[in-house]
Each structure stands twice: as structure tokens, then as C-alpha cells.
Amino acid sequence: MLKVENLHVSVDDKEILRGVDLSVGQGEFHVVMGPNGSGKSTLALTLAGHPRYKVTKGTLLFDGESILNLGPDERARKGILLAFQVPPEVEGVKIIEFLQQVLVELKGIDPAEAYDAIVKKAGELWFKEDDLHRYVNVGFSGGERKRLELLQALLIEPKLLILDEPDSGVDVDSLSIISRKIEELNRAGTAVLLITHYGRILEHLDPGTFRVHVMKDGRIVMERGGEFVNEIEERGFQAIFEECGCDE
Amino acid sequence: MSETITLADAKAVIENQIEELARRNREPEWMTKIRYRALEAFERAPHNDPVISEEQLLHFIAKPEVEGIPEHIESLEDLPAELKALLDRLGIEEVEQKYVAGLAVQTDTGVIYNQFLQEWAKKGLTVLPTEEAVRRYPDLVKEHFLRLFRVDESKLTAYHTAVWNGGIFLHVKEGLKVPFPLHLFFLIQESALAQAPHIIIIAEPNTEFHLIEGCTAPILVRHSLHLDMTEAYFGENAKGQLTVLQNWPEYVHTRPMTRAKIGKNARFINTTVGLGTGKSNTANPKYWVDENGYVELNGILLGQKDWYVDLGGEMYLQGKGAAGINASKAVIMDESTVITRGIITAEAPKTKGHISCDALLLSDKSRMETYPGLVSRVDDAELSHEAAIGKIREEELFYLMSRGLSEEKATQLIVKGFLEPMLKDIPMEFLVEIRKIIELAVSGGM
Numbered sequence: 001m002l003k004v005e006n007l008h009v010s011v012d013d014k015e016i017l018r019g020v021d022l023s024v025g026q027g028e029f030h031v032v033m034g035p036n037g038s039g040k041s042t043l044a045l046t047l048a049g050h051p052r053y054k055v056t057k058g059t060l061l062f063d064g065e066s067i068l069n070l071g072p073d074e075r076a077r078k079g080i081l082l083a084f085q086v087p088p089e090v091e092g093v094k095i096i097e098f099l100q101q102v103l104v105e106l107k108g109i110d111p112a113e114a115y116d117a118i119v120k121k122a123g124e125l126w127f128k129e130d131d132l133h134r135y136v137n138v139g140f141s142g143g144e145r146k147r148l149e150l151l152q153a154l155l156i157e158p159k160l161l162i163l164d165e166p167d168s169g170v171d172v173d174s175l176s177i178i179s180r181k182i183e184e185l186n187r188a189g190t191a192v193l194l195i196t197h198y199g200r201i202l203e204h205l206d207p208g209t210f211r212v213h214v215m216k217d218g219r220i221v222m223e224r225g226g227e228f229v230n231e232i233e234e235r236g237f238q239a240i241f242e243e244c245g246c247d248e
Numbered sequence: 249m250s251e252t253i254t255l256a257d258a259k260a261v262i263e264n265q266i267e268e269l270a271r272r273n274r275e276p277e278w279m280t281k282i283r284y285r286a287l288e289a290f291e292r293a294p295h296n297d298p299v300i301s302e303e304q305l306l307h308f309i310a311k312p313e314v315e316g317i318p319e320h321i322e323s324l325e326d327l328p329a330e331l332k333a334l335l336d337r338l339g340i341e342e343v344e345q346k347y348v349a350g351l352a353v354q355t356d357t358g359v360i361y362n363q364f365l366q367e368w369a370k371k372g373l374t375v376l377p378t379e380e381a382v383r384r385y386p387d388l389v390k391e392h393f394l395r396l397f398r399v400d401e402s403k404l405t406a407y408h409t410a411v412w413n414g415g416i417f418l419h420v421k422e423g424l425k426v427p428f429p430l431h432l433f434f435l436i437q438e439s440a441l442a443q444a445p446h447i448i449i450i451a452e453p454n455t456e457f458h459l460i461e462g463c464t465a466p467i468l469v470r471h472s473l474h475l476d477m478t479e480a481y482f483g484e485n486a487k488g489q490l491t492v493l494q495n496w497p498e499y500v501h502t503r504p505m506t507r508a509k510i511g512k513n514a515r516f517i518n519t520t521v522g523l524g525t526g527k528s529n530t531a532n533p534k535y536w537v538d539e540n541g542y543v544e545l546n547g548i549l550l551g552q553k554d555w556y557v558d559l560g561g562e563m564y565l566q567g568k569g570a571a572g573i574n575a576s577k578a579v580i581m582d583e584s585t586v587i588t589r590g591i592i593t594a595e596a597p598k599t600k601g602h603i604s605c606d607a608l609l610l611s612d613k614s615r616m617e618t619y620p621g622l623v624s625r626v627d628d629a630e631l632s633h634e635a636a637i638g639k640i641r642e643e644e645l646f647y648l649m650s651r652g653l654s655e656e657k658a659t660q661l662i663v664k665g666f667l668e669p670m671l672k673d674i675p676m677e678f679l680v681e682i683r684k685i686i687e688l689a690v691s692g693g694m
Contacts, residue, residue, distance in 0.1 A: 048650050052642070076652035088643045092665025098648075101661070106652040135665070152651065 001026045001063055001191060002047075002160055008057035009039075009046045009218075016042045018218035019058070024160065024191050031202065031229065032195045034215030035237045040195045041085060043215070044164040047193075048082035049075045062160070077106065079159030083149035083166055085195075090136040095148065098136050099155060106156060117155060125151045125177060142169030150181045153190075161185060162193045167201040175201060199229040214240070221246040255291060258306040262287055265411045273379040273413070276386060282394065286409035289400035296402060299528040299556055300473070300501055305403060308473045372421025375430060378446050381417030388419065392448050396479045396507035396534070404503055408444045408475045415445030415476065418459060422483070425456040429491075429675060432461045444475040449490070453483035453511070460675070462493045472499070474526070478506040482514035482541070489517045491674060495685065496526035498553060506533035510541040512567065519546040519673070523685045525557045532560030539567030539596075547576035548670050551584030551614060552689055561590040565599035565629070572600075577670050578607040579663050580614035581689070591621035594629030603633035608640065608666050610659070610690070660690045 002024040009017035017039050024030050034040050046053045047060070049072035060068050067075055090098070096118060103114035119129055125147045137145055146166050153161050166178050179201045186192050192210075194201070202210070207226030214222040214232070222228075222244060232240060240246075266287065270280040295302045374385075382389050399409050416432050432447075451457060474496070482488060496502055502525065510516050522529060535543045545561045563572035574590035592601030603620040620633035640662050648658035664686055671679060 048646075050646055071655070072646055072649040073652050073654050073658075076650055082650055084647065088641070088647050090644050090648065090662065090665055092668030093661055098651075098661065101657070102651045102653065105657070156651070 002193070003061040004043075004047075004058070005061075006058040007043075007046070007055065007060060009042055010054050010056050011042065011052055015056070016218055017046065020215075020218070020220055022213065022220055024193055026159070027186070027189050027191055029186050029192045029205075029210035030194070031210055031212045031226075032193065032215055032220075033197070033212060033229070033232055033237075038215040039218040040215055041164055042218075044082055044085075044162050044193075044195055047075075047162055048072055048080060076156075076158075081153055081156055081158035081161050083146075083153055083161065083163045085164040085168065087137050087145050087149055089138045089140075091138060093136050094133050095136055096132040099132075099152065102152070103155060118151075121154045122151055124154070125181065127151065143171045143174035146170050146178055147174055150178050153185060154181060157185070157188070158190055160191045160193065162195070164195045165197065166194070167196055167198060179204065199233045202226070202229055216241060216246055253303070253306040253310045255306065258309040259287060259291065261310045262290065262407070262410050269379075269411065269413055273382070275379065275382060278386070278390065279382050279393075282399075283410045283412075286399045286406045290403055290406035290410060293400040293403045293406045295404075297404065297503070298530060298558065302403070305407075305473075309407065368426070372424045373426055374417065374419040374421075376417045378415040378417045378448060379413065381419075381448070385417070385419075388450070389417070389448065392450060392479060392481060393446070394479070396509065397477065397505065404475055405477075405505065408446070408477050408505070412444045412446040412477065414443075415447045416459075417448045418457070419448075419450045420452060420455040420457050420486075420488075422452040423454045424452075426458070429458040429460050432459065443472065444477070447476065447478040449478065449480035449488065449508075451480070451482045451486035451488045451514075454485045455483070456487045458489040458491070458673075460491045460493065460678070462495075462678070472501070474500055474502040474504075476504050478504070478508075480506070480508035480516065482508065482510045482516055484511045485513045486511065487515045489519070489673065492518075492520045493678060493682070494520065494522045494526070494529070495524040496529075497524065498527055498555065500526040502526045502529045502531075504529075504531045504533075506531070508533075508535050508543070510535060510537045510543050510570075512539045512541060514538070515542045517544045517546070517673070519544075519548070519670070520559070521548045521671075521674070521682060522557060522559075523548075523550050523682060523689070525549065525551070525555055528556040528558075530556075530558040530560075532562065534562045534564070535572065536564045536566055537570040537572060540569040541567060542571045544573045545575070545590070546670050547574075547578075547588065548667055549576060549578040549580075549586050549588075550686065550689055551578060551580040551582075551586040552692070553582050553584060555584040557585070558587040558589070560588075563590070563592045563601060565592065565594045565601060566596055568596045568598055570596060570599045572602075574601075574603045575670070576605050577667055578605075578616060579610065579666065579686070579689075580607060580616055581610040583611070583613040583615075585615040585617075587617045587619070589619040589621065591623065592631060593623040593625070594631055595625050597626050597628050599626070600630045602631070605633075605635040605637075606666070607635075607637040608663065609637065610640070610663075656691055660687045663690050 004020055004022040007017050007020040020043060032040050042053060049070060055068055060066060062078055099118045100111050100114045103109055104111055122132055167175055182192060210226045212224050212226060212228045213220045266283045394409060397405050399406055508516055537543050543563055547559045549557050551557050559576060561574045565572055572592050576588045578586045580586050588605050590603045592603060594601060605618040607616040609616060616637050618635045622631040622633060624631055644662055645658050648661055649655060664683055
């Protein structure tokens with residue numbers, strides 16, 4: 001479904017991705033790990049179509065078609081959704097109005113139907129109906145922001161959900177609900193590309209159900225089975241890179 | 249302009265208008281005398297408008313007035329069909345159905361329709377066309393007419409005073425709290441005709457009210473000048489709100505003149521929503537605030553095309569503990585210019601004032617200037633200001649677009665959100681209309 005080949009990306013003329021290869025099939029679960037600055041978030045933002053991230057080389061296919069020339073809104077319509085690492089505050093825009101508009105536009109359902117769906121799913125992520133009248137992310141804690149990202153994913157039901165560190169800045173309880181909801185979406189058929197620093201969010205996933213990709217200096221240098229997360233946790237990236245000769 | 253019009257030409261036209269108004273309104277002599285004094289003042293008063301030249305003003309004045317409105321109108325049914333259609337388009341009937349409230353519609357030549365609940369009149373709510381109030385409550389009008397303005401301040405104040413016509417006289421008797429908003433609409437129909445309604449608001453002690461003025465005009469009008477004047481008087485502990493919705497077509501020059509005296513513990517919230525501010529709109533409302541009184545001027549300004557919008561606002565905090573807030577939010581697109589220049593003067597101890605100005609620029613050619621003025625004549629006043637002028641943040645736009653909203657829809661959402669905090673207290677059916685106008689403006693500006 002998603003096929004990334006030799007992807008080179010620059011931001012403000014500085015090359016950050018230097019030949020990424022990655023394939024994600026329908027309903028699959030992939031984890032991207034790597035030290036700070038290895039290019040994980042750049043990969044996520046590039047896939048979602050951030051205008052500042054310029055693809056200088058390589059191909060980006062989704063369902064067999066190049067999406068390189070598509071804007072972020074068109075990619076969303078094709079079924080790609082990015083859950084942000086730090087979703088921005090949107091002053092004055094109520095969550096409920098925003099989500100209603102998104103569902104009306106993306107799914108073609110009417111606003112009343114959208115409203116009911118939003119309230120129902122919001123409850124599953126511990127948002128009360130009152131909370132939905134707050135402005136998008138304004139004054140939200142880390143946990144609230146991440147839960148709101150997940151709420152959007154549950155409502156939109158994308159083909160490919162990219163999660164950029166859904167576990168950073170999140171309390172233990174939020175982490176557990178977020179991780180369960182990711183699994184739930186994946187079981188329902190959404191392919192997941194999850195970027196993380198830690199293995200904790202993957203704790204109760206069967207290691208046999210997902211693949212781990214390790215990024216370093218703008219490339220994916222290793223691909224392993226799910227159990228590799230434990231090894232990374234125990235030994236750290238440095239030791240692993242030395243052993244595999246990935247340090248060039 | 250094909251012909252040159254002299255000051256004498258304009259004076260002659262004004263004199264004819266005074267005669268006509270005096271006759272048609274069956275006006276008492278004292279009021280006609282005020283008009284003639286204003287006519288004299290017109291000649292020597294300074295003209296210092298930033299946009300309208302003196303020649304242009306004389307031209308506006310010299311164009312003859314055309315009448316076309318039936319004399320006696322008791323209900324909407326008595327209106328000419330085209331006017332009724334216009335009101336339908338503006339959703340006035342809808343508004344009226346929603347609130348069992350007062351409604352007055354002002355056209356070029358006078359208040360043509362009003363309907364107020366009789367029981368509220370009995371309780372002490374007087375809402376009349378100003379010219380009728382002149383006949384029925386001469387003492388009250390004499391006491392409050394042109395007390396907050398000097399006739400010779402400018403050619404515009406003089407001209408307004410000479411030819412004022414229509415407007416609303418709102419008198420809320422002591423202790424009365426009006427639980428529904430009162431609506432007033434202005435419509436300009438005739439070309440090159442200065443429309444000069446005079447609004448008097450008298451809120452006696454311990455009263456509450458909310459007056460909403462909706463301004464709009466039919467499409468075929470050209471080069472009109474709108475010169476309304478509002479004088480508001482708040483007694484002790486009176487609480488009032490005046491919300492002005494402006495949606496003028498782009499060729500109307502508007503010069504709203506608002507002034508208010510705010511008594512002890514009184515509270516005045518003056519919101520102006522300038523969605524269509526016209527070719528140019530300059531306003532410099534003034535407020536005098538007594539002990540522990542409070543005034544708030546909220547300006548929502550939408551600059552489009554080549555419009556010129558200049559919102560001032562002078563607040564004089566004269567009593568101990570008086571407070572004033574001058575807050576504006578402007579969305580500026582195309583090649584329009586928006587200027588805000590509030591001044592708060594602290595003249596008494598423990599007074600507080602704050603000026604804030606936020607602007608969102610949607611194009612490279614739009615222009616925003618802000619000049620906050622804080623003057624303290626005492627040593628324990630708290631005066632502050634803040635200003636933020638910027639563009640839409642890329643991260644916000646990307647975030648909304650990554651949820652499938654087009655750039656246009658995402659921008660509309662951000663612009664509406666930017667203005668949202670200022671739109672509190674505005675009735676829902678207006679909000680719907682306001683949001684629609686903002687969406688159209690944003691789409692047109694992209």
C-alpha cells in the first residue's frame with residue numbers, strides 16, 4: 001500500500017532523509033525506532049505532505065500511485081493520517097466543529113450523524129461532551145493532545161495511520177488507552193506506522209505481529225521482527241549500530 | 249465628478265433639506281433652530297477626513313434627495329414589495345420571530361417600520377424614531393441631544409446635526425431590565441444621499457439593555473455617505489450593550505460617531521463588527537467613565553479589497569476605580585489598510601485600562617498599523633497594551649489540511665477561530681450570518 005524508495009528529503013536546503021526504503025502493506029503494523037535526529041519525524045511529516053519538507057529524490061507510492069505532488073489534504077483523502085508528535089493549538093476553533101467538518105468532508109456524512117459519532121468515540125478516549133467545546137489543543141496537557149490525535153484516527157479510520165511518538169509526554173494511564181486504541185484500529189484493518197523511542201507502548205503487542213525498522217542518519221539501516229524492540233531497550237542504539245557495522 | 253460644487257451650493261441644498269425635514273417631521277421650532285445653527289457652523293467648521301475630500305463631501309451633499317417610501321407604515325405588510333424582499337434577504341423576519349423584540353428599520357428618509365411590545369412600553373421602555381421623540385419628549389431630548397458633541401467639531405458633525413433624520417431614541421426607565429436584544433437596521437437606498445440617523449440612549453440607574461444595530465444596503469447604491477451619531481448616557485449601575493454589525497457595500501463611506509457617559513458602577517460594552525466596512529470607515533468613539541464604571545470597546549474588523557478602516561477610541565477614566573478595555577481583532581486581506589489607535593487616559597486614582605490589538609494578515613499587500621495611547625495623570629493607574637500582528641501559522645494550516653480540509657476551508661476555520669473570542673454575546677442567527685460572510689471573504693481573498 002505504501003512504498004517508499006530511495007527517499008531523499010531536505011528542509012531549508014539541509015538534507016535530512018538520505019535514501020529511505022520502506023514498504024507497508026495493507027493492515028500491517030510497522031514500528032520505526034532510532035536515536036534523536038535520525039529522521040523519524042521528518043519521514044512522518046514528509047509522508048503527510050508538509051510543505052517545508054522537500055523531496056529531492058526517490059519515489060513515494062500509495063496504492064500504486066505517486067503521491068509526491070499531492071497536498072496534505074489530498075493525501076488525507078487517499079487515506080493517510082498523521083497523528084502529530086506535538087499537535088498545534090488552534091485558537092478559537094472548537095473540537096466538535098472541527099471534527100464535524102472533517103467527517104463531513106472526508107466521509108460525506110451529515111453533521112448530526114457526525115456529532116453522535118464524535119461524542120461516542122470521545123467517551124472511549126475519556127473526553128466528556130463538554131471537553132469537545134474546548135478549542136483544539138488549546139491549554140491541553142500532553143496526554144490530552146495525544147488522546148485527541150487518537151480520537152481523530154478512530155473517527156477517520158484511515159488506511160494508513162502514522163503515529164509520531166504517541167507515547168512522548170504522556171502519563172501512564174493515557175499511554176495504556178492510546179496503545180489499546182492503536183491495536184483496535186490495526187485489528188480493524190488500519191495499517192500502522194508507529195514512531196517511538198521506547199518499547200513500552202508495544203508491551204502488550206505480540207512481537208510476532210509487527211516489524212521494527214531502525215533509523216540512523218536519515219536511512220533505515222535495519223529491519224527486524226517485533227522482539228527486536230527488547231534488544232534495543234536493553235542494549236541501546238549505540239551498541240547495536242557498532243555490532244551491525246551500521247556506523248559506516 | 250462633472251460639476252464643481254461650492255460651499256454656497258452645498259449650504260443651499262442643506263437649507264432646503266432642513267426646511268423639508270422640519271415640515272415633514274412636524275418638527276418643533278427649537279429643533280429646527282439647532283439645525284440652522286449647525287448650518288452656520290458647517291461653513292466655518294474644519295474638515296479633516298483622511299479619505300473624503302471637501303469637494304467630495306460637497307458633492308455628496310448637493311445630490312438631491314429622492315423620496316419613495318409611503319408615509320404611514322404600521323407593519324411589514326405595508327412595505328413596498330422590493331423593500332420587503334430586501335428585509336427577507338437580510339433575515340429580519342427570522343430575527344423578529346426568534347425574539348419577540350423591538351424592531352426598527354431605517355431607510356434613507358426615516359424610520360419606516362417599527363414594532364415594539366406595548367407591555368414593555370408600559371414597564372418603562374421607550375423606543376421611538378428620534379424625530380417622534382423630539383415631538384413627544386422635548387425636555388428629555390433637549391437634555392440629551394448633542395450634549396456629547398460640539399456642532400462645529402468638524403464639517404461632518406455640523407452636517408449631521410443640520411440634516412439628521414431618523415435614528416432611535418431608547419429610554420430605559422430606572423430599574424428596568426430588558427431581557428431581549430433590541431434590533432435596529434439601516435438601509436441606504438438612494439444614491440449620493442447622506443444618511444444621518446441620530447441615536448440617543450438613556451439608561452437610567454439599575455437598568456439593563458442590549459441594542460443591536462445591523463447595517464446593510466441594497467446593491468445598486470453608489471457613493472453614499474453614512475453619518476450616524478450615537479449619544480449614550482448610563483446612570484448609576486446601568487448595564488448596556490451596543491452591538492453594531494456593519495455590512496456596507498464597498499462604495500459606502502461610513503463615519504459612525506459614538507460617545508457615551510458612563511456613570512458610577514455602570515457598564516457599557518460596545519462591540520462593532522465591521523464585516524463590510526465600506527470604501528472607508530473611520531470612527532473615534534469617546535467614553536467618559538465615572539467611579540467604578542466600566543467600558544469595553546470591541547472591534548472586529550475585516551479589511552478587504554482596497555478598503556480603509558480606521559478605528560480609534562478614546563476613554564477618559566474620570567472616577568476612582570474606573571476601567572476601560574479597548575480590544576480589536578482585525579483580519580486583513582487583499583490591499584486593504586486597517587489602523588487602530590485607542591487612547592486611554594487615567595484621570596483618577598486606581599483606574600485601569602488595557603488596549604489590545606491582534607491582526608491576521610492574509611496577503612502581502614494588506615497593511616496594519618496600530619498606535620496604542622496610554623496617558624496617566626495619576627500615580628496609581630494600571631495601564632497596559634499589547635499588540636500582535638502576524639500571518640496564519642504554517643503548522644496550524646498544515647495540521648488542519650492533514651485532516652483532509654482544503655487550504656481554503658482550513659484558512660476559513662483559522663480566521664473564524666481568530667475572531668471567535670470576540671463574538672461572544674452576539675445572537676446565534678447573526679453569528680451564522682457573520683460566519684458566512686467571513687467564509688465568503690476568505691474565499692474571495694485567496
